[in-house]
Amino acid sequence: xxxxxxxxxxxxxxxxxxxxxxxxxxxxxxxxxxxxxxxxxxxxxxxxxxxxxxxxxxxxxxxxxxxxxxxxxxxxxxxxxxxxxxxxxxxxxxxxxxxxxxxxxxxxxxxxxxxxxxxxxxxxxxxxxxxxxxxxxxxxxxxxxxxxxxxxxxxxxxxxxxxxxxxxxxxxxxxxxxxx
Numbered sequence: 172x173x174x175x176x177x178x179x180x181x182x183x184x185x186x187x188x189x190x191x192x193x194x195x196x197x198x199x200x201x202x203x204x205x206x207x208x209x210x211x212x213x214x215x216x217x218x219x220x221x222x223x224x225x226x227x228x229x230x231x232x233x234x235x236x237x238x239x240x241x242x243x244x245x246x247x248x249x250x251x252x253x254x255x256x257x258x259x260x261x262x263x264x265x266x267x268x269x270x271x272x273x274x275x276x277x278x279x280x281x282x283x284x285x286x287x288x289x290x291x292x293x294x295x296x297x298x299x300x301x302x303x304x305x306x307x308x309x310x311x312x313x314x315x316x317x318x319x320x321x322x323x324x325x326x327x328x329x330x331x332x333x334x335x336x337x338x339x340x341x342x343x344x345x346x347x348x349x350x351x
Contacts, residue, residue: 197224280296282305
């Protein structure tokens with residue numbers, strides 16, 4: 172590198188942190204389920220889960236378009252090849268989950284008795300059979316645990332780079348006046 176810290180642009184950084192916050196809330200609600208709703212005084216948290224899931228889907232499409240049309244900053248030269256490969260695989264997997272999980276949720280939600288809404292706006296359901304809805308539900312639940320693991324791995328790796336390796340990797344995604 173030329174000694175200058177290369178950073179993500181403001182659009183990429185904003186989408187990253189916005190979606191990160193939404194995904195963490197989605198994971199907490201998904202894992203907490205009805206128990207979380209009861210603990211919060213009966214608030215129907217699954218409506219928020221669905222609305223955020225739909226939002227993540229469309230933001231993921233926007234983010235993917237942005238990523239394909241804007242070159243990301245290079246990793247620090249000190250990043251070992253195996254870490255570069257691992258980062259690449261994890262990022263691809265996160266995109267698959269950001270797009271796939273909402274689709275699975277939509278499919279199994281379409282086969283269920285509850286309305287499909289996006290922040291109170293009705294979303295039309297598709298006709299799916301019980302077997303397909305059940306399979307999508309099972310895949311969504313398993314995928315939820317997998318994405319929770321991937322998000323956790325991503326966070327731990329970013330913190331490790333920041334506090335242990337001190338290679339400036341986390342700073343590349345900073346919001347604010349220092350973002351390129």
